[in-house]
Amino acid sequence: MEYEKHDVDASRLTFEQTNRVRRYMKSLIEHEGSDLHIKANAQVRARINGDIIAVTKEKFTKEEALTLAKEMLRSRFKEFVEKKEIDFLYVYDEKIRFRGNMFFQMDGVSIVFRAIPVDIKTIDELELPKAIHKIVDIPRGLVLVTGVTGSGKSTTLAALIDEVNEKYRKHIITIEDPIEFVHKDRKCLINQRSLGQDTLGFANALRAALREDPDIILVGEMRDTETIDTALHAAETGHLVFSTLHTLDAKETINRIISVFPAEDQSRVRNTLASVLEGVLSQRLVKTIEGKKTAAVEILFNTSYIQKLILEGRDLEIKDALDGGMQIYGTQSFDTALLKLHQEGKISEEEALRNATSPNDLKLRIEGMQETLGRERKAPMDSAFENDSDIYGLKED
Numbered sequence: 001m002e003y004e005k006h007d008v009d010a011s012r013l014t015f016e017q018t019n020r021v022r023r024y025m026k027s028l029i030e031h032e033g034s035d036l037h038i039k040a041n042a043q044v045r046a047r048i049n050g051d052i053i054a055v056t057k058e059k060f061t062k063e064e065a066l067t068l069a070k071e072m073l074r075s076r077f078k079e080f081v082e083k084k085e086i087d088f089l090y091v092y093d094e095k096i097r098f099r100g101n102m103f104f105q106m107d108g109v110s111i112v113f114r115a116i117p118v119d120i121k122t123i124d125e126l127e128l129p130k131a132i133h134k135i136v137d138i139p140r141g142l143v144l145v146t147g148v149t150g151s152g153k154s155t156t157l158a159a160l161i162d163e164v165n166e167k168y169r170k171h172i173i174t175i176e177d178p179i180e181f182v183h184k185d186r187k188c189l190i191n192q193r194s195l196g197q198d199t200l201g202f203a204n205a206l207r208a209a210l211r212e213d214p215d216i217i218l219v220g221e222m223r224d225t226e227t228i229d230t231a232l233h234a235a236e237t238g239h240l241v242f243s244t245l246h247t248l249d250a251k252e253t254i255n256r257i258i259s260v261f262p263a264e265d266q267s268r269v270r271n272t273l274a275s276v277l278e279g280v281l282s283q284r285l286v287k288t289i290e291g292k293k294t295a296a297v298e299i300l301f302n303t304s305y306i307q308k309l310i311l312e313g314r315d316l317e318i319k320d321a322l323d324g325g326m327q328i329y330g331t332q333s334f335d336t337a338l339l340k341l342h343q344e345g346k347i348s349e350e351e352a353l354r355n356a357t358s359p360n361d362l363k364l365r366i367e368g369m370q371e372t373l374g375r376e377r378k379a380p381m382d383s384a385f386e387n388d389s390d391i392y393g394l395k396e397d
Contacts, residue, residue: 040065040108131330141278170215235276298334
């Protein structure tokens with residue numbers, strides 16, 4: 001088969017398919033889409049406002065998709081053939097880059113491009129909860145940003161690192177696969193390392209980072225037991241560690257970290273986690289009334305009560321504890337985040353319930369708020385009629 005010819009002679013490539021894809025990328029950017037999908041023997045599709053839509057009538061042939069793979073990867077094409085999937089970065093221009101993932105499927109090659117703006121938005125520009133600013137001032141410990149793929153974890157982490165870079169003089173090391181947002185040295189010294197290009201693995205780079213005088217270490221993803229264990233050790237020894245997990249909420253995040261370890265180690269890990277965990281941001285992108293996307297964020301800060309719940313394995317009580325600490329600590333459950341977005345008129349009731357952890361409970365809360373609002377609106381009018389009812393001829397004889 002043609003793809004088994006590993007070596008690619010770049011001088012023989014015309015880059016016709018790359019130029020074709022660049023036109024689709026331009027259209028994606030203009031329509032504020034997030035992902036571009038190229039699949040052999042299929043139309044080109046894009047994700048715009050959360051929906052996958054076809055953007056062409058013509059199809060990419062199997063041969064054209066294979067040629068595109070060679071043009072995009074060049075010397076890394078051999079690695080792609082051997083591993084059957086590969087991550088890479090494509091620079092569209094000075095303002096937009098794309099994170100790419102290429103893989104083989106039954107009809108040939110498929111490629112997914114995720115748009116990454118070069119400009120890093122601030123926490124406020126992302127309209128994230130104000131309480132998240134507190135994370136920037138944490139001196140040490142473990143902070144996790146969680147959510148499904150495409151929920152904006154990397155964007156939130158970039159905003160956090162950027163704010164640290166504006167406020168403090170620290171050494172930050174990032175370990176990413178691949179590097180998405182590029183940070184320039186301002187007050188901080190920032191070293192960014194890419195898997196494959198600058199290091200062979202997260203765990204290796206994380207262990208090495210402990211000998212490189214860091215204040216803050218960002219680990220793109222805690223994928224395995226070794227990386228998680230090393231990250232916990234780094235946090236335990238006085239570093240601030242940022243990382244991500246593909247979990248839906250804070251409770252599941254804690255369970256996931258502990259459950260990846262053998263049973264005999266889980267008590268030790270639970271104790272360590274209760275000690276070093278400083279915060280968990282669990283986010284989901286939801287559709288606004290205007291048809292755009294916004295982040296609903298569950299916020300956990302490791303208060304003494306949360307620490308007690310983790311130590312005693314009372315993870316099911318964490319959700320209520322987050323809402324209980326909302327006024328004092330700025331914590332909130334995911335459903336409370338949805339309720340706030342609905343109250344602010346940003347998302348519909350249907351969208352809030354569709355994304356809720358406990359839809360029935362959230363519906364009751366929404367109805368309760370509506371009843372309370374109705375009473376508040378009615379009360380002044382009732383009072384006015386009570387005081388002045390004789391004027392309006394309403395008082396009974």
